[in-house]
Amino acid sequence: MPDVWSLYSEKVMEHFKNPRNVGEIENPDGVGHVGNPVCGDIMELYIKVKDGIIVDAKFKTFGCGAAIATSSMVTEMVKGKSIKEALKISNKAVAEALDGLPPVKIHCSVLAEEALKSAIEDYRNKSKHRKLKKRA
Amino acid sequence: MATMKRIYLDHAATTPTRPEVVKAMLPYFADAFGNPSSIYSYGQEARGAVEEARTKVAELIGARSEEIIFTSGGTEADNYALKGVAYANERKGNHIITTSVEHHAVLEVCKFLERRGFRITYLPVDKYGLVDPDDVRKAITDKTILISVMHANNEVGTIEPVEEVGEIAKEAGVYFHTDAVQTLGHIPVNVDKLKVDLLAISAHKFYGPKGVGALYVRKGTKLVSFMHGGEQEKRRRAGTENVPAIVGLGKAVELAGQEMGKEAEQLAHLRDKLIKGLGDKIDHIRLNGHPTRRLPNNVNVSVDFVEGESLLLNLDLEGICASTGSACSSASLEPSHVLLALGLPPEQAHGSLRFTLGRENTEADVERVIEVLPEIVAKLRAMSPLMKTQK
Numbered sequence: 067m068p069d070v071w072s073l074y075s076e077k078v079m080e081h082f083k084n085p086r087n088v089g090e091i092e093n094p095d096g097v098g099h100v101g102n103p104v105c106g107d108i109m110e111l112y113i114k115v116k117d118g119i120i121v122d123a124k125f126k127t128f129g130c131g132a133a134i135a136t137s138s139m140v141t142e143m144v145k146g147k148s149i150k151e152a153l154k155i156s157n158k159a160v161a162e163a164l165d166g167l168p169p170v171k172i173h174c175s176v177l178a179e180e181a182l183k184s185a186i187e188d189y190r191n192k193s194k195h196r197k198l199k200k201r202a
Numbered sequence: 203m204a205t206m207k208r209i210y211l212d213h214a215a216t217t218p219t220r221p222e223v224v225k226a227m228l229p230y231f232a233d234a235f236g237n238p239s240s241i242y243s244y245g246q247e248a249r250g251a252v253e254e255a256r257t258k259v260a261e262l263i264g265a266r267s268e269e270i271i272f273t274s275g276g277t278e279a280d281n282y283a284l285k286g287v288a289y290a291n292e293r294k295g296n297h298i299i300t301t302s303v304e305h306h307a308v309l310e311v312c313k314f315l316e317r318r319g320f321r322i323t324y325l326p327v328d329k330y331g332l333v334d335p336d337d338v339r340k341a342i343t344d345k346t347i348l349i350s351v352m353h354a355n356n357e358v359g360t361i362e363p364v365e366e367v368g369e370i371a372k373e374a375g376v377y378f379h380t381d382a383v384q385t386l387g388h389i390p391v392n393v394d395k396l397k398v399d400l401l402a403i404s405a406h407k408f409y410g411p412k413g414v415g416a417l418y419v420r421k422g423t424k425l426v427s428f429m430h431g432g433e434q435e436k437r438r439r440a441g442t443e444n445v446p447a448i449v450g451l452g453k454a455v456e457l458a459g460q461e462m463g464k465e466a467e468q469l470a471h472l473r474d475k476l477i478k479g480l481g482d483k484i485d486h487i488r489l490n491g492h493p494t495r496r497l498p499n500n501v502n503v504s505v506d507f508v509e510g511e512s513l514l515l516n517l518d519l520e521g522i523c524a525s526t527g528s529a530c531s532s533a534s535l536e537p538s539h540v541l542l543a544l545g546l547p548p549e550q551a552h553g554s555l556r557f558t559l560g561r562e563n564t565e566a567d568v569e570r571v572i573e574v575l576p577e578i579v580a581k582l583r584a585m586s587p588l589m590k591t592q593k
Contacts, residue, residue, distance in 0.1 A: 068230050079515075082512070082515060083519065085585065088584065088585045089585075099587075103547070103548045103549035103552065103588075104536075104548045106509055106528055106537065106548070106549075107509075108588065109587075110587045118280045125585075126508065126585055126586060127585055127586070127587065128508065128509055128549075128588050129512065130509055130510075130511035130512055130515075130528070130589055131511055131512055131515045133509075134512055134585070151501075183522040
């Protein structure tokens with residue numbers, strides 16, 4: 067069958083078939099957990115941070131093709147970026163990096179952005195906690 | 203890619219039109235193209251073909267040919283049955299009883315009627331998808347004008363106790379409609395045995411063409427016309443008949459009448475083989491629907507910790523076509539109303555897969571699914587956060 071009839075772009079299918087960075091990070095510096103079973107998408111995103119740079123990112127996702135592909139893409143995009151740069155990654159940027167998503171699947175890219183933001187927030191909370199501990 | 207054999211296991215969605223059916227239809231496009239309402243021979247030839255098809259449909263379901271109205275398909279037949287009865291019997295009452303697992307062609311009509319002052323009772327089903335005839339009996343009031351219970355469910359394949367409900371409806375003097383879109387041409391359907399007043403069918407579900415179906419209307423049933431215009435279909439459904447499609451429906455009905463018994467046996471064997479094979483090779487998998495009161499071609503399973511669309515995409519990469527009750531691509535994101543009505547938690551409904559077999563499927567097709575699916579499930583589970591919380 068010609069690929070023109072597929073629901074997703076080739077890039078989405080490529081990430082879906084061979085997702086990057088699947089798994090968990092031991093002792094992560096930040097974990098983001100978003101989504102719920104009712105809507106059918108759950109994403110977990112783990113980050114490792116060194117000197118303000120995200121040196122590693124991994125994910126676990128329960129969800130559709132777009133959810134898996136956006137998870138894979140967002141972990142690729144954040145690696146090597148500073149926290150500040152990573153926070154600028156929007157759902158639109160993730161979707162664009164995948165050569166677009168069908169309109170009904172935009173929520174998957176939103177979820178990927180939220181997972182990233184949530185992982186960074188977790189990292190910041192943890193590092194605040196660490197600093198407070200150091201002072202005490 | 204090009205050489206990969208495609209295995210089509212979504213016959214509840216649609217079936218390929220059989221070559222015999224296509225052949226029967228062809229003369230009615232360009233040769234016998236006349237309008238059945240015209241009195242010259244071209245027209246009368248088409249009229250004859252339409253009436254022959256009507257007789258074939260009537261014979262298969264034990265009806266009289268004047269009780270058959272051709273429609274554009276199952277959805278129109280359901281719409282006509284519900285709206286037709288509702289608006290013709292408004293003075294008698296405004297209450298309709300149906301089930302929570304009906305096809306959208308029934309449920310959405312009920313919601314529409316609800317917004318226009320009708321009262322609808324949506325009966326629950328048990329964990330197998332069966333409605334309790336006793337619940338139907340209890341729901342009847344002096345305002346009840348119609349009961350609509352599907353013959354078999356399109357998602358989980360459960361065959362409803364239509365006969366029992368028909369008996370109750372008859373006793374109460376309430377019209378009874380059944381959506382037989384999933385059963386006609388596959389298992390016996392007889393309007394007197396089922397005690398129905400209205401029955402909807404669709405050709406493309408049993409190897410006929412798309413865009414044509416029929417509504418059986420028992421003689422004496424009061425319903426308003428669906429389409430207004432010419433005098434076609436006894437003024438109930440105006441519009442020039444879709445002659446080739448109607449001929450195709452007739453041919454499909456004829457073939458089904460001859461072959462469905464043997465076919466059902468063969469499909470039930472493949473169905474049971476698939477259910478057993480998947481159960482043996484995959485952990486945390488369950489059959490949705492009834493273990494025995496089930497369409498011969500339906501396999502519906504929930505695979506824990508994984509989502510249906512990603513299962514489907516992976517199956518598609520292997521050339522296997524199936525379907526899911528997950529609704530990751532629908533605007534609501536809500537999984538199948540049928541699976542939720544059976545009491546499945548949302549994550550299991552999202553992890554559902556439906557395989558519906560057809561006459562061209564083989565043992566090898568089933569074996570291929572049993573070989574491929576466990577690998578797909580393992581791959582997806584390895585990336586599922588739900589799998590982890592399970593451990």
